[in-house]
Amino acid sequence: MSDFKTEWEQNVQIPDLLLSLGVDLESEALEETPRRVGGAWEELLQGYTLDANDILAATFESEGHGPVICRNIEFSSICEHHMIPFFGVCHIAYIPSEKVVGLSKLARLVDCFAQRLQIQERLTKQICDALVGELEEYTHDLAPNGVLVITSARHLCCLGRGVRRTKMDFICVSQSGAIYPQLYNILMGGV
Numbered sequence: 001m002s003d004f005k006t007e008w009e010q011n012v013q014i015p016d017l018l019l020s021l022g023v024d025l026e027s028e029a030l031e032e033t034p035r036r037v038g039g040a041w042e043e044l045l046q047g048y049t050l051d052a053n054d055i056l057a058a059t060f061e062s063e064g065h066g067p068v069i070c071r072n073i074e075f076s077s078i079c080e081h082h083m084i085p086f087f088g089v090c091h092i093a094y095i096p097s098e099k100v101v102g103l104s105k106l107a108r109l110v111d112c113f114a115q116r117l118q119i120q121e122r123l124t125k126q127i128c129d130a131l132v133g134e135l136e137e138y139t140h141d142l143a144p145n146g147v148l149v150i151t152s153a154r155h156l157c158c159l160g161r162g163v164r165r166t167k168m169d170f171i172c173v174s175q176s177g178a179i180y181p182q183l184y185n186i187l188m189g190g191v
């Protein structure tokens with residue numbers, strides 16, 4: 001991470017970009033802007049330094065087998081096509097087999113994938129895949145019987161430019177395993 005920061009601090013491309021857009025970097029108010037931009041991007045993309053396995057490593061014995069539901073997990077991500085934010089909420093439901101994971105871990109899991117250059121479809125699927133844990137790269141023992149993830153977001157690249165729609169929500173769904181239809185209603189009720 002520190003190497004990344006140093007790279008940003010030494011990077012001349014941010015001033016170049018601003019200058020090419022006609023920004024006066026001689027202005028006192030803007031002289032620190034390239035450095036601030038570097039710091040902001042470091043924070044916005046810190047998901048690359050996080051590992052979903054670490055986040056899901058601490059699990060607890062499940063007391064039951066009913067669905068575990070967490071709605072309205074706010075997130076902010078960056079559209080990989082325009083490098084402009086999209087933001088919204090993520091709703092997660094999973095059906096435990098033997099183990100459950102702490103609620104705060106679900107929010108951290110969302111951040112782990114949201115704080116990267118993303119498309120919302122992939123973000124939704126990555127959160128689902130990480131919880132399912134069946135892919136080779138996941139080593140946690142949560143092993144849920146089913147997972148449902150729904151994200152709802154607004155994309156600034158469609159609000160302030162391009163098609164310029166201010167009320168357009170974009171909803172993506174990813175599911176795996178045994179999911180009852182009622183879970184869709186419960187999660188979508190919060191969308």
Ligand SMILES: [Zn+2]
Pocket residue numbers: 079080081082083084155157158
């Ligand atoms: Zn975009």
